[in-house]
Amino acid sequence: MKILLLSFIASLIWVATPPTSVHDFTMNDIDDQPVELSKYKGKVLLIVNTASKCGLTPQYEDLQATYEKYKDQDLVVLGFPANNFMRQEPGKNSQIKEFCTSKFNVTFPMFSKISVKGKDIHPLYQYLTSKEQNGKFNAPVSWNFQKFLVDRNGNVIKSFAPGDKVSDEKVVKVIEKVLNK
Numbered sequence: 001m002k003i004l005l006l007s008f009i010a011s012l013i014w015v016a017t018p019p020t021s022v023h024d025f026t027m028n029d030i031d032d033q034p035v036e037l038s039k040y041k042g043k044v045l046l047i048v049n050t051a052s053k054c055g056l057t058p059q060y061e062d063l064q065a066t067y068e069k070y071k072d073q074d075l076v077v078l079g080f081p082a083n084n085f086m087r088q089e090p091g092k093n094s095q096i097k098e099f100c101t102s103k104f105n106v107t108f109p110m111f112s113k114i115s116v117k118g119k120d121i122h123p124l125y126q127y128l129t130s131k132e133q134n135g136k137f138n139a140p141v142s143w144n145f146q147k148f149l150v151d152r153n154g155n156v157i158k159s160f161a162p163g164d165k166v167s168d169e170k171v172v173k174v175i176e177k178v179l180n181k
Contacts, residue, residue, distance in 0.1 A: 021154025045150035060104035077108035
């Protein structure tokens with residue numbers, strides 16, 4: 001009974017204090033272990049909803065290359081598998097992890113599969129996509145590999161379309177600008 005009561009009180013506190021940055025969220029990593037995103041304070045984040053069976057899946061290669069190129073400047077790519085678009089991420093977390101590491105040598109942090117749109121949208125993606133919550137813009141996720149750039153303070157700075165590669169000059173310029181602030 002005490003646990004139930006504490007859970008209820010915690011949920012009321014969550015409702016009473018909406019998130020003010022990406023750092024307010026705790027997410028499960030690909031191995032289902034909780035990760036407080038506050039651990040990334042002081043780092044620039046590139047948050048991407050991913051899928052293993054999409055025409056854009058080769059973007060994992062650019063994401064990994066970008067992570068390797070800028071990680072010493074405190075850029076971290078965070079991958080969030082999602083099965084929202086034509087069931088292009090049907091696998092379990094263990095299968096997704098195996099695919100990403102064996103096919104694309106992904107070393108950037110990958111998280112457990114979540115929903116990035118619809119009735120069951122994860123609260124992190126509610127925050128990323130809603131001007132009412134993030135204070136910047138509305139950017140509903142339109143497909144796999146949409147990207148959100150987050151500054152060192154956890155503020156959403158920019159959304160990039162799914163077809164925008166992180167190696168595209170326009171994307172690189174924005175990432176480098178945020179890194180150099």
